[in-house]
Amino acid sequence: MNRRITKIVLPIVIIISWELLAIYINNPWKLPQLGSVISILIHPTNNLLSTGSLIDNSYYSLLRVVLGFGLGCIISIPLGIVMGWYKLLGDLFDYVIELLRPIPPLAWIPLILAWVGLGLRSAVFIIFIGAFFPILINTIEGVKSVNSAYIDVAKTFNAKGYDILKKIVIPHSAPYIITGMRIGMGIAWMCLVAAEMMPGIAPSGLGYLIWQANTIGQVSIIIAGIIYIGIIGLVIDRSFKYLETRQFSWRDVKN
């Protein structure tokens, strides 16, 4: 209980300071007062700057993330499993992956625009790149860390390769994969918002809304948009965290 109070102190201080500072500055183009932001937040269905409502824009943003992230999972999880399991495949892909991995996903934007053009596809592609590597790396790590004793146990019961993969490798790697997905989702969400701010990439979404608000100096909409991005990101992250601890309670996780 005491810890809960400790944790809530700083947010309250920040909110109060914000309000005091806003009153002191008295310039809504720099820092709007709390009330104008809250009034936007509590009317999430109002059309803003003719881009649609907060809800509409969140929906478009989420749709892109789900598509890009889903595609990332579909490709990186099986690839990670075979790369971790078959040394030859791991070695074959190793240099390419290591070379591409450190490139910030947003650096691909010009190329992606050239390849797939504007619209949904380009946004999905960027998110895909953002989600792909953390999931892949964690999956490989999970598969490689399988205790050889577990495989021996399976072999004494005459298990063949497929059984070992299904009954040992995948259950062992599952928590690693979920962790990769959580990290990948975080990066995907960041890539999305940045991508939506790029001119012409997709005329909707929270990033687009923020950018539109910027061009006409509507700081309260910018802040409302940022808060939405933060809340959605938090909810997604917590859902994965919940999965990690609940589904994998067999691990010795101490919170």
Add this chain to the structure above:
Amino acid sequence: MNKLEIQQLNKTFVSEKNNKINVIKDMNFAVKEGEFLCLLGPSGCGKTTLLRIIANLENPTSGIVTWDQNSIQPKIGFVFQEHSLLPWRTVYGNIAFGLELLGKEKEEIQKEIKRLISFVNLKGFENSYPRELSGGMQKRVAIARALAVNPDILLMDEPFVSLDAQTRNTLQKELVKIWKKTNKTVIFITHNVDEAVYLSDRVLILTQRPTSIKAEANILLQRPRDRTSIDFINIRKDILSKMNY
């Protein structure tokens, strides 16, 4: 009748730097049906490798392992030294593991596990995960898992080495009971003379690496055995003098 015969077995490991390490040298012995055999040898002598070859986890460099005619494709029950329970499976799931791999029906598995769980005194822990169990209980699960497939042989690789003395004694006692009830052939590896004399019908004393058989001792004492009896102590002495590394 012999369950298993080992003839002229040799094993040499070749390291990455092409160094050859000879671990087993000209090993010959047979195990009788229903016998409790202990392999007694110093740490690192290659006894685990021997057991892994019998379990077909490793191939011998030369020599053969011959099974009796009833077990052309022998079913193995292997109890490993440590940490072999699957941490993502409950006690129930771990014991079911071998039966699942054999493709047994769900109901049949359920019936068999119910029987085994009470057999090894794990009632009430069916849904616990390995990390929630004490060392002794984990061993019971490992033994139950090995027995579940009704193996032709039970191979035990220093299973009680990490336990405290009291738990070890309890489990040794229980193992003797289990062995009597199931009539399984057992090969049990240990470096503990006391353990070998308490458990086995026969002890093979192994040499340092590259290991071979140095001496043999039959133990005809009645079970359950009394560690403090004169006979027990004399056999211990005899084996210790034969070890004499």
